[in-house]
Amino acid sequence: MVTRTVDLRSDTVTKPSDMMRAAMANADVDDDVLGSDPTAFRFQSEMAKVMGKEAAVFVPSGTMANLISVLVHCEVRGSEVILGDDSHIHVYENGGISTIGGVHPKTIKNNPDGTIDINQIEAAIRKPKDELCFPTTRLICLENTQANCGGRCLSAEYIDSVGVLAKKYGLKLHIDGARIFNASVALGVPVDRLVQAADSVSVCLSKGLGAPAGSVIVGSKDFITKARRLMKTLGGCMRQVGVLCAAAHVALRENVSKLQDDHRKAKFFADGLSQIEHFSTDSASVETNMVFFKILDTSRIPPERLCEILEECGVLLLPASSTSIRIVVHYQISESDVHYALTCIKNAVHQILAEKHQNKESNGAIAT
């Protein structure tokens, strides 16, 4: 029986630390819908300061944080948002910006480094003379780190250039910064500098930072007032939310400094995977806590079978496509977990190849 679990499906799987649990138990709370939860107030003020924006609001999830941000920027139905075709907002958020907000997505191909081409953004902006037929562009969204591109970092210079373009056309810029602290640490750029050009940023607290739940939206005071109101409409306002903010505050204080180590372990993982014959891993592109590896011959090594065998060893992975698998490192993955998981992966490959070989032999035996 396996007693060890190495959960590499996502950085969302962390369990709250003892310090977080203690902070939750002791949090001074009140009704936040009435605006009087002191712990929420303190945490939101701190987040606004750290992110270099006027105000912040705690939101139940990253999905809701993005939805609210896009909808506040695109108050008029039929507005258009320019965003990456592999962005979380476009791929994984149930098309909420369209179904709930009447916002039209104009996608641009994400480059392998997570950027979207600035010339293509400019070309996609609708011209006022065409307004009879086309939706009106109001917003550009970027994602940093860009998860589906492998957790790649968008640089401050790139974001600044998109910001300049947005200003030129009177558009707003939102950053899905679910893992913005990973980007900040990997680039060595303070997080407030990284998002300077953005009008709003959503930051997940329950990913690399390891809090049990929640995200924060930061922006101008006026923007956050509107965001709070829309959150109430969506049923996202919570009463004694300080219980969650207390854990998130511990995450902010304690865990940003651990991200560098997560990135180092992810790189080590990628280097190990790139030595496995039947995989293709671009170790050089691993910048933060994510590693994607491709299975070169899925007829010989089916990803589902690989994940199944690994699960029996307590190693949990998430297939990213029919040919690739994603690994995400977080602060509750130790050095020894990485070694254990790599050994299990190598053994699983051998086991699958041996099974295939045995099947072939026994089929041959039946045929003769």
Ligand SMILES: Cc1ncc(COP(=O)(O)O)c(C=O)c1O
């Ligand atoms: C880049 C990115 N943005 C937004 C989200 C949504 O966060 P949540 O799961 O809290 O809704 C995720 C979740 O994995 C994400 O990876």
